[in-house]
Each structure stands twice: as structure tokens, then as C-alpha cells.
Amino acid sequence: GAGVSQSPRYKVAKRGQDVALRCDPISGHVSLFWYQQALGQGPEFLTYFQNEAQLDKSGLPSDRFFAERPEGSVSTLKIQRTQQEDSAVYLCASSLRSGVWDTQYFGPGTRLTVL
Amino acid sequence: QKEVEQDPGPLSVPEGAIVSLNCTYSNSAFQYFMWYRQYSRKGPELLMYTYSSGNKEDGRFTAQVDKSSKYISLFIRDSQPSDSATYLCAMKQNTGNQFYFGTGTSLTVIP
Numbered sequence: 001g002a003g004v005s006q007s008p009r010y011k012v013a014k015r016g017q018d019v020a021l022r023c024d025p026i027s028g029h030v031s032l033f034w035y036q037q038a039l040g041q042g043p044e045f046l047t048y049f050q051n052e053a054q055l056d057k058s059g060l061p062s063d064r065f066f067a068e069r070p071e072g073s074v075s076t077l078k079i080q081r082t083q084q085e086d087s088a089v090y091l092c093a094s095s096l097r098s099g100v101w102d103t104q105y106f107g108p109g110t111r112l113t114v115l
Numbered sequence: 116q117k118e119v120e121q122d123p124g125p126l127s128v129p130e131g132a133i134v135s136l137n138c139t140y141s142n143s144a145f146q147y148f149m150w151y152r153q154y155s156r157k158g159p160e161l162l163m164y165t166y167s168s169g170n171k172e173d174g175r176f177t178a179q180v181d182k183s184s185k186y187i188s189l190f191i192r193d194s195q196p197s198d199s200a201t202y203l204c205a206m207k208q209n210t211g212n213q214f215y216f217g218t219g220t221s222l223t224v225i226p
Contacts, residue, residue, distance in 0.1 A: 004158070033212070040123065042203050042216030043159065056212045091158055101147050101166075101207060104214070106158030 002026070004107035006092050012113045013082045021077045021110045025094030032075050033104060034067055035091040043091055049075060050098045082114045118142050121204055121217025130226050134191040138204035138217045141185065145206040145215070148180045150189045153201045153219065162202075163189070194224045 005024045013019050025032050030051055035043035036059075046065065048056040051072035060067070064083075069075040079086055089109040095102040121138045128134055136150075146167055151159035163178045165171045165187075171178045177190040187206075191198055201219040 031212075033214075035216075040218065042119075042121070042205075042218050043214075044216070045213045048212040059213070093158070101164070103161050103164075106160065108156070108158050111156075 004092055004094055004105050006090075006107040006110050008110060009108065010111050010113075012115065014115055015082060015084060017082050018078065018080045019082055019112065021079075021090050021112070023075045023077070023092030023094075023107060025073065025075070025092070026096075026105055027073070029094035029096050029105075030072075030098045031095040031102065031104075032069060033093040033095075034075070034077050035093065036061075037089040037091055037109065039088070046077070046090075079112075082112075084114050087112055087114045118215045119204060119206055119217045122220055123218050125221040125223065127223045127225060128194055130194060130196060130224055132194050132224070134194050134198070134222060134224075136189040136191075136202050136204075136220050136222070138187050138206075139185055140187075140206055140215075142206070142208070142215075143182075143185070144208045146209045147207040148178070148187050149205040149207075149214075150176075150178055151203040151205060151216075153203060155200075159203055196224045196226050199223045 032049040034046040037043045045059040049069045064080045066078045093104040093106045149164040150162045153159040175192045179188045203219045204217040
């Protein structure tokens with residue numbers, strides 16, 4: 001079956017531009033996570049959704065970062081007024097259940113480069 | 116200090132060698148311990164997870180957790196060139212939604 005997909009795979013933005021990154025989780029998966037992975041680093045948690053509810057956004061680095069999942073399936077991570085330090089791979093992961101540990105399935109990521 | 120520490124390597128071994136990968140952590144509340152494999156330009160994929168302390172074996176892979184020392188290990192037996200990837204450890208508390216990842220160790224298995 002289809003895994004987690006993300007688009008675009010690569011995005012180049014000029015500093016100050018707004019970007020929107022899309023995540024299509026595995027169908028039926030309740031939980032959705034966004035991570036930021038800087039070069040040579042492990043993924044860092046950004047935010048978590050249970051269905052359409054954003055239950056944890058403690059990892060979002062600033063108010064320029066905004067995520068939504070309005071119908072409990074596709075999610076969008078938006079970054080306003082991009083800065084060079086936002087350059088990273090943004091990973092999306094989904095899992096079937098919520099409330100307990102469950103296997104997270106990761107997408108291939110969107111590589112964002114801010115010039 | 117980061118909550119999870121992992122030696123980034125790189126680590127280079129000959130085919131057939133036993134590989135040992137390790138992570139240390141500072142948060143005694145961590146109860147779930149995971150190992151992920153990440154190939155270049157791909158997302159991480161779960162290899163193994165362990166709840167609390169103990170060992171777990173799956174084929175050529177063995178995961179160990181020593182909570183008293185706050186130390187976890189992944190052993191790969193009979194390493195293959197296809198094992199060449201970055202290996203990430205990750206940890207989670209019983210409550211909350213955050214997974215805490217190490218920086219990853221880059222492994223190359225030379226034929």
C-alpha cells in the first residue's frame with residue numbers, strides 16, 4: 001500500500017518568502033507528526049495532531065511556523081517569512097493509533113533551502 | 116546538554132563484522148527506546164523498539180537497554196553492505212507525544 005508522501009520533495013525559497021509543505025499520511029492513520037531535521041542532526045519534534053486536533057505544538061521554533069490538518073488527513077506546515085536557519089529537511093510521520101506508543105511511518109521529507 | 120547523545124561516527128567496517136551502536140540519555144522518564152535506519156534522502160524507518168529495560172533480538176539485530184546506566188545499544192551481526200545507512204536512536208516517555216532522537220551514526224559496510 002501507499003506510504004506517507006510529502007510534497008514538494010525540494011523547495012528553494014528566498015529569505016522572507018512564505019512556504020507551504022504538504023504531508024499525505026497513510027490512510028486511516030490517526031496520529032500525525034512533523035519533524036525538522038537539520039544537516040547532520042536527528043529529527044527534532046515540531047508538532048503533533050490527533051485527527052484534526054493539534055494537541056502539541058511545543059516544538060514549533062517560532063510563531064512563523066504554523067501547521068494544520070483540517071479534515072484529519074492531509075496536513076500542511078507553513079513557514080512565514082523564511083529565514084536561512086529554517087533550511088532543513090521537514091519530515092512528516094503518521095501512526096495508526098493515538099494515546100499509546102505506535103510505529104511511526106515517515107515520509108521522504110521536504111528539503112527546504114532558504115537563500 | 117541534549118537529552119539524547121549519540122556518536123555521529125562515521126563508522127566503517129568490513130562486511131561480516133559485528134557493529135555496535137550506542138546512545139546515552141539523561142531523562143530517567145524515558146520508557147520507549149527505538150532504533151531507526153535512515154538511508155540517504157529517505158525518511159527514517161523503524162528497526163526495533165524496546166519497552167523499559169532488557170534485550171530484544173530480531174534476525175541479525177539485537178537491541179539492549181540498560182536503564183540503570185541510561186545507555187542503549189544496537190548490535191548488528193554479520194553486517195552487509197546493504198546495512199550502510201545512518202542509524203538513529205529515539206526515546207519517548209510513557210506520557211506525551213514527543214520522540215527524542217539522537218544525532219544519528221553513519222555506518223558504511225565495505226564489501
